[in-house]
Amino acid sequence: MMPDRRAFGQDDTVRPGPERMLLPTVREVLRMDPVADALPEVLAGEDGLDALVRWVHVAETADVARLVSGGELLLATGLGWSHDEHALRSLGRELADAGVAGLVLELGERTPEAPAPLLEEFRLAGLPFVVLHREARFVAITEAVHARIIDDQTVALRARDEIRELFTGLSLRGSPADFIVAQAARVLRCPVVLEDTGHQVLVAENVGDGEAELERWEQRSRAAHRGAGEAGWTLTPVEARGMRWGHLVALPGEPHPAGRSSVLEQAAVALALSRLADRDEEEWTRRSHVALIGALLGRRFAGDGGMAARFEASGFPVAGRVLAGVAVRTRSGRVESGSAARALEAARAAGSDAIAAAHPASPGLLVVAVSSRSGRPGADAVADALAGGDAAVVGVGSDAHGIPGLLSSVEEAVELTGRGGGGRGRHAVVQRAESRPLLRLVTAFGDDPRLQEYAERMLRPLIEHDLANDGDLIEVLRAYLSHPGNRTRAAAASHLSRSVFYQRIALIEDLLGLDLDDGETIGALHAAVLARRIRS
Known part of the structure; x- marks a missing residue:
């Protein structure tokens, strides 16, 4: 996210008028007893x-x-x-x-x-x-109205002090941008969005389950900044030292005693101080990508349409695009700070859009979602750009459409990074979903409860044994299935000696009552392990 450098006094932000809570309306005055009588x-x-x-x-x-x-x-x-x-x-x-x-x-x-x-x-x-x-007694009318105005102003001053104390405290504690925006949304009891200067959503809080508030965000936001948008929007710039990094936008909601604009202005000051403390131009974008990847993989969305709206509001087109997931497992067990930036740059160079972030449950795994107009140039470019350096294995998921397809493709890519020990020299092994038909089948039906029930039924003895004994039978079985016919490689992948590995396999066969040399059994167990791993 690149900030705008502002000339002194330049400001194209839509400024709200007087706050309704501070002043009564004509209608309210007519209902006061001295007038109503x-x-x-x-x-x-x-x-x-x-x-x-x-x-x-x-x-x-x-x-x-x-x-x-x-x-x-x-x-x-x-x-x-x-x-x-x-x-x-x-x-x-x-x-x-x-x-x-x-x-x-x-x-x-x-x-x-x-x-x-x-x-x-x-x-x-x-x-x-x-x-x-x-x-009518005009004195009684003026006293009633003026008392109301003065009382409201007193309440407003008290509320403004509380809001100032809240956001000053957040600034002093170094609270991140998403938490600051969440507090603004909580106080105002309405959706609040932090957008960059290109009208792309970085943080959105308190939006509904369907996230309809984010649909066509860029067009609606640009109209609001021109003063031609929907009624009830309040916009405040986030800026300091002549640099503008974006805007806080409060969507329609109830009035606040301190004034909606005052709340946003205090939140914007806290965000500006946070931004100055970060000294990293991409920090907010990175946090936005972390939230999106986490929500996708954690299935923290009520509907596909709402999740698509959130992605598109963040500058990641979904409708009419070919989507794909790319994942990179590193040798060092941590994702380099520049890896996500390289992925985004490679996607842009290929005419695609992307978001990238470390896997929320695996710090050594970089996850990239790619959106292309057609074909696979974006995903391939990202895979090529990330295959060197600290990368051990790169997984490239299938082409997909829509949020369910993107989720499946990302899960394929993540699963593929667990196959193979890493490339030789400085070039990573690249695994593609096209070479794993069973994986593609499982991820395509990963949300079907019948598949999950099947996986639970097949693996329950091993799951219960591992839970009771802090065991590793599921992981040993996974290594065995990843290297069929080569128990030496499977043992190495499990980080066990061959003798201990063989003992584990024998115990697995006893608990399951199955022969692990039977081809049909291997296929059935492999599908169950993949289904469980993708959902975990």
Whole structure:
């Protein structure tokens, strides 16, 4: 993720207006007891009743427009108004131009009905014009509204202090970006997304099971930044020292006492400090890839469509693409810091997209998901780029379509890295799914509960023995099946002496009641071991 260097004062972020929780609306004022008791009736501007009331002002003079600054709800009896039609129309236009929230007129002997010219101007401007059919105490109204405004502002100040304390604490503790975004989503009770400057999703928290919020993310985000997007989005830049790394985006949700924009701004400051502390331009992208690979392999998604939306929002096209998994097992047992970057660069050079991260359960295994427009150039390019250096075995899964296919291909690639001890010299052994038809069959049906039930039934005696005795019979069987007809190589793969290995095989045959020299038995057990390993 490359940041943008910003000129001083340059900012194209959509800025939200006043926070609803800080100010009452005209509609809410009309429901307050001092107003409701006077029997209010809305004669014009019903669509403007949700306008925010900044203050309440008693206005009896004809030149009141020059005394207001916008957002005021005016109270009047009409005593100081002219009866001239032109003057009344002029008053209406001046009040509309001044941006008042509305006008409340108490009817009485002096003004038994709303002046038609003034009412017409309010109707044309879409401003609320309300009449009171009973006498009202304007002092009680102003006290009630102002108390509400001051109380809300006090609550807001307290809430802002709590939010500032929360995100300052996260900054001081060095919390990672995903946790900071998760806290922002928890506080706001709505989906919150951290995107880079290219509108690709890096972190998404509190999205629904279907993750529909992420569908067509780039197009929707770009529209929101232009001010032409969906209502209710709040956007805040993540930047410091003239560098912008992305934006925090809060999707529609309930108001917050501190203000949604204030919460996002504090979270953005924490993210900027975290980013400065990392001093690594690719840190956020790397964490995003780790989360995606972990969610895919851990099957932490409710539906294929939702997972596809998350991948595509992160810049990994799924629809209409040929997908494949590549996995690399290293000699050192750890993934080099530059391996993922080499994989991504190789995919880009081949006209493909990719995400790469260490396997969540195997730190010495790099997993790469590749998305190509057609054929296998991306996966092959990634495999070639990673076959040198510390790589021992490279596994390349089958071509696939959609999230289930990608998962199967990645699992194939991971399983393939367990076959073979590694290449000679500095070049790794490359294993391809095309040479493992049984593996392809098992991964294609890996989510079928009948296959999992079959694997459990076949291997249960060995599983229970290993659990009771901290044993290794499953792994010994796997090594045996990976080197059929060559017990010497199988023993070496198990890191056991031949005599101990033969004892283990004899125990496996006794527990299973099967002959491991029978071809059909070997095939059945191999399918069961593959199914169990892929699901583990």
